[in-house]
Amino acid sequence: MIQDYKYMLDAYAEAGGSPEAFKNSKVAHLVVHRNKVIGEHLVEGLDLKPRETASGVDIHLIVRKGAIIKYPVHLCFGVLPKEGIQEINIRARVEDDSGVKLLAHCVFPNAVRVVHKMNADIEIGNNSYYEYNEVHFHGFEGGVEVIPKAKIRVGNNSRLVTNFSLLKGRVGYFDLDYDSEILNNSSLEMTVKIYGYSDDRIKIKEAGRLIGKSSRGLIKSRVVVKDNAQSEIINELVASAENARGHVDCIEVIQGNAKARAIPIVNVTHELAKVTHEAAIGRVSKKQIETLMARGLEEEKAIDLVVSGMLK
């Protein structure tokens, strides 16, 4: 177990996390390897109850009314061996007047046949915020199936931010489905950034239902696919209340034989609501590349610079 903990933190560091956070008593954390909780620490105002199951862990997270959790809660999930399943079920409740940021790293450095499922059910109260950042590190075999699903309800005057990034190692098979419902004066910001290559398969569905007055929504995707990788992005924004405003912003860059599809769904059912969308699929813009080449960069370097900027 101690060995597992050390290896998990090594993989965590490789994925870009800073393991020192796990030694800091002011920072809450939870480390789960397969279905074993191998590290946990709580801070005031935060209840975090993990329960081990046959295939993973059920987590109950509550941010108590009025509690603002100062430092991001650090989560690390992973499977170290080549094969395995990890199913994480999260039920999170952010009570009124409170706020929390979570920083989750999911690491599968040696995966040949690993399945990682995440089911989240999140309820955010009034005057609160919830920010969820998830970073993946997959190793280079491509044998990972990642299936994250989330249903999120946001109360009044609150803010929801989700950032998902999978930029290191192979994607494997990826199927994300986030759905959210936003009440009065609240805002949603969902961002996904993924870099796929070889024969990776990427499916992303992000949806926001702006049902509250003056609610705001931004759904943003940045996907780069090369070789024989394929991606499909469905971004859906529904605005059904007075003064609701939304924007979908999707860019997919393809290189080599890769294929990309974008399906923006924009649905407005109130005359005082508005949703805009922009979607671009294609190669990296020639003008961008030639601008950098006219400063002396080789074409490949220029493409790398444009693409890495986009995924930053």
Next chain:
Amino acid sequence: MELLRVEKLSLNLEGRQILKDLSLSVKSGTIHSILGPNAAGKSSLAYVLIGCCDYNPQCGKIYFLGKDITGYPIQKRAKIGITLAWQEPARFEGLNVKDYISVGMREKKPGLIEESLYHVLLEPKEYLDRGVDKTLSGGERKRIELAAVFAMRPRLVILDEPDSGIDILALDNIVNMIKELRRQGTTVLLITHREEVAEIADKTSLMCSGFIVKEGTPEEVGKYFKEKCIPCPTHLYPEEKDKGKIKEKNDTRL
């Protein structure tokens, strides 16, 4: 000494002749302005000179320091010291001003990025970490473009309408920066359609409908431009030039 020589360059794009037998000679260490109305082919000439891949001339040669560089790709021309500040520069998500400017810097001299920004009247503290993306105004983006070529210290810089989108307060700075480039040994090919900007040059070539129609001092060419080109029907109806009617209507093309 001649830095750049262009001989009988012709460029066709989508069945239209954009540059027609165009020849040009640019002396090293000078500011050489190309003055011309909209759609004269000024930007197209710039793209041909830096080697953009969609702008391969059908015939003609480009010599740089006596060497034929017509077949050189864009990055090879950049490496021998030719670059362009674009009329409408591209935007880059996730790339900040500092990194954008340093892309072309061969000499990583400390303080050079800041100096370049001061030249275009931008406060480095405010701009270094900003993205070269759509959050910049048009004028800010233009100034950053000029700062970037300034920091690159090229042998030949083509400035495609450096004054467009620049407010009157910054215009003097831009003009000073262009003169400073010359002082430091960079040759400047200055594209513009304003004769008051062309005036800072040592020599001016007037371009219309893909031709160089007149060359001389900025004063001579500027006067000619005002008197002959502005009233010319081609200037008002650029599409006429395709029909080959220009010569009959008005003999400004010499």
